[in-house]
Amino acid sequence: MKQIGAHVSASGGVFNAPINASKIGAKAFALFNKNQRRWDAKPLDEKTIKKFKDELEKSGILPKYVLAHDSYLINLGHPDEAKREKSLNAFIDEINRCEQLGLDRLNFHPGSHLVKMTKKEKADETKLGYIEEECLGRISQSLNSAMELTQNVILVIENTAGQGTNLGYKLEHLKYLIDNSIDKSRIGVCIDTCHFFVSGYDIRDKESYEKSFGEFEKLIGFEYLKGMHINDSKPPLGSKVDRHQSLGKGEIGIEFFKLLMNDERIDDIPMVLETPNQEIWAEEIELLYSFIN
Numbered sequence: 001m002k003q004i005g006a007h008v009s010a011s012g013g014v015f016n017a018p019i020n021a022s023k024i025g026a027k028a029f030a031l032f033n034k035n036q037r038r039w040d041a042k043p044l045d046e047k048t049i050k051k052f053k054d055e056l057e058k059s060g061i062l063p064k065y066v067l068a069h070d071s072y073l074i075n076l077g078h079p080d081e082a083k084r085e086k087s088l089n090a091f092i093d094e095i096n097r098c099e100q101l102g103l104d105r106l107n108f109h110p111g112s113h114l115v116k117m118t119k120k121e122k123a124d125e126t127k128l129g130y131i132e133e134e135c136l137g138r139i140s141q142s143l144n145s146a147m148e149l150t151q152n153v154i155l156v157i158e159n160t161a162g163q164g165t166n167l168g169y170k171l172e173h174l175k176y177l178i179d180n181s182i183d184k185s186r187i188g189v190c191i192d193t194c195h196f197f198v199s200g201y202d203i204r205d206k207e208s209y210e211k212s213f214g215e216f217e218k219l220i221g222f223e224y225l226k227g228m229h230i231n232d233s234k235p236p237l238g239s240k241v242d243r244h245q246s247l248g249k250g251e252i253g254i255e256f257f258k259l260l261m262n263d264e265r266i267d268d269i270p271m272v273l274e275t276p277n278q279e280i281w282a283e284e285i286e287l288l289y290s291f292i293n
Contacts, residue, residue, distance in 0.1 A: 002261060003065045004230070004288050005029040006273040006281045014044070014101065015051040018059040018066075024282040028065035028270035030107065030227075033097045036071045039090055044100050052101050063102050067156070067190065067227045067270040070094040070108040076142035077111025077135040077167060087111075088142050095150040105154040105226050105270075107190050110168040110177065111139045133176075135167055140180040147183050156188045156226045161195045161242035169199035169240065171219045178224060188226030191216070192274070193260075194233040194244050197252050202237055204252055209259045217265070228271045230257070230288070246275045247284050261291040 005026030010017040014033055021029035034041035056063065074091050078084040091108070098106050113135035122128055143155055157177055162169030174189050181187040193203070201215070202208035216222075232250030234243035248254035260266065271288075273281055 001267055002271060002289070002292065003028040003269065004271045004273075004285050005061075005065070006275075006278075006285070007031065007069070007229075013048060013051070015048065015055045018052070018055040018061060021061060022059045025285055026281075027061060028067070028272060029061065030067040030069055030229075030270065030272040030274075032071070033068045033094065033101060033103075034071070036069070037073065038071070039073060039086070041093070044097055049100055056102075064104055065270045066103050066105075067272060068094070068098050068101075068103050068106050070106055072109075074108065075111045075114075076108075077113060077139040079114055079135075079138070084138060084142065088145060091142070092146050092149055095146060095153045095155070098153045099150070104152065105156045105188065107156045107158055107227060109158050109160055109166065110173065111135060111142075112165040112167065114165050132167055132173070136173060136176050139167070140177055143177065143187070144180075144182045147181070147186055152186075154186050154188050154226055156190045158190045158229070159192055159195050159199065161192075162199045162240035163242050169195070171201075171216060175219045178220065188224050189220060190227040190229060191225065192229035192231065193252065193256070194229070194231035194250075194274075195242065197233045197237055198235050198239050198241055200238040200240075203256045203259075204237075205255055206259060209256060213263070213265075222265045225266065225269060227269050228266065229274045230260075230271050231274050244274055244276055246277050246280065247273075247287060257288060258291045261288055262293050 005028035007030035008020040010031045017031040074087045160166045160168035167173050201212040232245040232252045234245045235241040236251050
């Protein structure tokens with residue numbers, strides 16, 4: 001069964017997220033469990049935790065269909081040790097917040113190497129590969145440290161568009177982090193469809209869809225797919241520019257979403273919209289469900 005929703009606001013308290021999800025007919029949702037643009041956050045108190053769990057129960061949405069997202073400030077691959085440690089501590093706090101709220105997965109961006117490179121240097125695949133592998137090693141070490149200091153919550157790596165120095169734009173990056181994880185039961189991936197497309201994986205028709213998701217199945221495996229972000233794309237294929245678009249109004253087109261909704265390999269996970277027009281989220285959810293044969 002497909003569980004579709006959106007990344008809803010938790011403004012005013014995390015307990016507002018399930019309320020906002022219910023308003024748009026969502027069966028899943030994503031949320032930030034603290035301010036995504038600040039390092040510090042007030043600890044969750046028992047009253048807030050209870051209210052969140054009560055509102056989640058009222059919504060009828062199961063905890064496994066809630067995809068918490070960590071702060072945008074966190075960079076688990078930061079080359080500066082002190083700054084990477086700061087990110088790791090913030091990441092551990094995010095994991096603990098999920099545990100407190102009864103949520104079993106935390107979505108995060110892998111990290112960035114932050115090395116300034118010219119176009120010529122970027123074109124040197126050997127040099128770029130070395131820089132990226134070093135960064136992946138730091139990210140992997142950070143994830144394993146976080147796993148040692150926390151429990152239960154699945155760490156869900158989001159693929160990226162490949163903007164700037166961000167890693168995660170290749171399936172091989174995600175595979176590396178899974179392969180080097182100390183606990184495979186606590187690692188997973190989230191595929192953002194816009195990111196997937198602009199990073200170079202064509203999904204616009206049946207043939208390209210099967211090729212790209214066949215590569216995913218071969219390198220990663222659908223057992224590691226723990227969530228999806230459902231977006232069309234403003235920029236073209238392979239542009240490495242992260243700009244989401246409403247469904248069917250971008251470069252990916254509507255055929256992909258029909259194929260996705262009838263792919264039985266992609267069931268029983270939170271599938272959340274991050275499309276730009278929140279006013280039509282309810283319509284987009286209905287549209288996606290209408291595609292199921």
